[in-house]
Amino acid sequence: MTISHWLDTAEDDPTPREPLDGSRDVDVVIVGAGFTGLWTAREVLRRDPSRSVLLCEANTAGFGASGRNGAWLSAGIAVSPPELVRRTSPAIARDTILAMRDTVDAVIDACHTDGIDAQVRTGGMLRIARGPQELPAMRAGYDEFAALDLADDIHLLSAPETADRVRVHGALGALYDPHATAVHPGRLVRGLARAVETAGATIVEHTPVTQVLPASPGSRARVVTPTGQVTADAVIVACEAWVSQLPDRRRDVLPLYSLIVLTEPIEDEVWEQIGWEGHELLSSHRYTVDYLSRTVDGRVLFGGRGAPYHFGSRIDPSYDQHRVTHDLLRDQLRTWFPALAGVGFASAWGGPLAMPRDWMPTFHLDPATRIGGAYGYTGQGVGTSNLAGRVLADLIIDGSTPFQDLPMVGHRARRWEPEPLRWLGARYLQRSLARLDARTARTGTPASSRSLAERLLRH
Numbered sequence: 001m002t003i004s005h006w007l008d009t010a011e012d013d014p015t016p017r018e019p020l021d022g023s024r025d026v027d028v029v030i031v032g033a034g035f036t037g038l039w040t041a042r043e044v045l046r047r048d049p050s051r052s053v054l055l056c057e058a059n060t061a062g063f064g065a066s067g068r069n070g071a072w073l074s075a076g077i078a079v080s081p082p083e084l085v086r087r088t089s090p091a092i093a094r095d096t097i098l099a100m101r102d103t104v105d106a107v108i109d110a111c112h113t114d115g116i117d118a119q120v121r122t123g124g125m126l127r128i129a130r131g132p133q134e135l136p137a138m139r140a141g142y143d144e145f146a147a148l149d150l151a152d153d154i155h156l157l158s159a160p161e162t163a164d165r166v167r168v169h170g171a172l173g174a175l176y177d178p179h180a181t182a183v184h185p186g187r188l189v190r191g192l193a194r195a196v197e198t199a200g201a202t203i204v205e206h207t208p209v210t211q212v213l214p215a216s217p218g219s220r221a222r223v224v225t226p227t228g229q230v231t232a233d234a235v236i237v238a239c240e241a242w243v244s245q246l247p248d249r250r251r252d253v254l255p256l257y258s259l260i261v262l263t264e265p266i267e268d269e270v271w272e273q274i275g276w277e278g279h280e281l282l283s284s285h286r287y288t289v290d291y292l293s294r295t296v297d298g299r300v301l302f303g304g305r306g307a308p309y310h311f312g313s314r315i316d317p318s319y320d321q322h323r324v325t326h327d328l329l330r331d332q333l334r335t336w337f338p339a340l341a342g343v344g345f346a347s348a349w350g351g352p353l354a355m356p357r358d359w360m361p362t363f364h365l366d367p368a369t370r371i372g373g374a375y376g377y378t379g380q381g382v383g384t385s386n387l388a389g390r391v392l393a394d395l396i397i398d399g400s401t402p403f404q405d406l407p408m409v410g411h412r413a414r415r416w417e418p419e420p421l422r423w424l425g426a427r428y429l430q431r432s433l434a435r436l437d438a439r440t441a442r443t444g445t446p447a448s449s450r451s452l453a454e455r456l457l458r459h
């Protein structure tokens, strides 16, 4: 079983790099070679090419969510604009959204600079109202940006305007946001790995970090692996869902599985019925989260978050496949596009993402312990990881960052509940939200926002 279509088509030599062999002493050691680790390495070396940077990767570069995702490079973070305002201020909420918009451009620029052909398709995104029950959420999405004076290039599209772009069954309108781009994540992550090596970083693969030890007076921070230790001036933890598998960190983030199905290439006549020439990223306003993208080679990717949370925050390769959820995704895709009723599916995969207790990602470096990291993107890390890499490079090199006021910088979410509460809570939410989506779709009536599940989920 391969990990994902993206890694299969990354056009990069998959031969694993050598593992760590013996002990090393470097300036920066990074745990995990996904987008976060690689952007951090890139930005450190761009700022100071003389630094020694080593990435320890448990598997191979891109093995995690970075090599498996839904191809959305977007300006979104999991915390909504009103909640950002509530937790910070209108000015900081605005700065955060603007920084994320710049980040989409920063990733595209980096692809040009580093010669990475990530099949960038800048079509923006459409959040489609697939029935009357979704119209209030669609309009609220616009109002949230307008309240911060950030809606100049965001548009509410009518049903015919939406159909001019893409013909989705039952679409009554859409919220169009240009700050989003489809990418080939496999090419991006594997290309980045080559680029940071060219810039001077070393990546060791099949080298799982088993302990992260803080600096103390007289000793530097270090990481322990089965084949050697690495001491460093800064240790950066960049392993997203797998943060929860490190010693004493089980409750830092909740690993949740997102799953994906991908069609075979679609015939031109069928594409003519669907439209979608602009390669916009698509989603609806459902609580259970769906995301679609159109690949450069004419397939449709459909992803969603229905797979169950596993007791004890377990992560296991077998969880990448969940027949019930994958079948559901195939069925749902056919409801979006009845023209795809007869289409074949080429592959199905999935992977864990990391959800912090308060939905806010963290970018931090403790000046005393010299341990830092960035994680907790809740399925929105393709763009955010680039901003994280730039912030971490600032903190490593200067000890401060111009992004200091952004709510993720220096943030530490409170820990998740111990088991069995975590399992009970996660499963309750997953079931309640699925039921809520089914009921609102059936009745055409929007959710009340008053149910316990909705209140618990407010972010």
Ligand SMILES: Cc1cc2nc3c(=O)[nH]c(=O)nc-3n(C[C@H](O)[C@H](O)[C@H](O)COP(=O)(O)OP(=O)(O)OC[C@H]3O[C@@H](n4cnc5c(N)ncnc54)[C@H](O)[C@@H]3O)c2cc1C
Residues within 6 Å of the ligand: 031, 032, 033, 034, 035, 036, 037, 056, 057, 058, 059, 060, 061, 062, 063, 064, 065, 066, 067, 068, 069, 070, 071, 072, 073, 074, 207, 208, 209, 210, 238, 239, 240, 241, 242, 243, 257, 258, 259, 260, 291, 303, 350, 351, 352, 353, 374, 375, 377, 378, 379, 380, 381, 382, 383, 384, 385
């Ligand atoms: C199915 C799916 C769809 C998604 N879709 C989108 C999307 O469309 N848009 C979006 O913005 N985000 C999406 N996300 C989230 C996004 O992919 C992630 O937020 C992002 O890739 C995180 O990058 P990362 O480098 O922090 O973590 P990862 O890419 O998960 O990398 C972590 C790395 O750490 C390694 N590792 C783990 N433990 C250790 C250890 N002990 N020692 C050494 N190495 C270790 C892993 O092998 C892995 O390679 C999706 C996630 C999933 C799972």
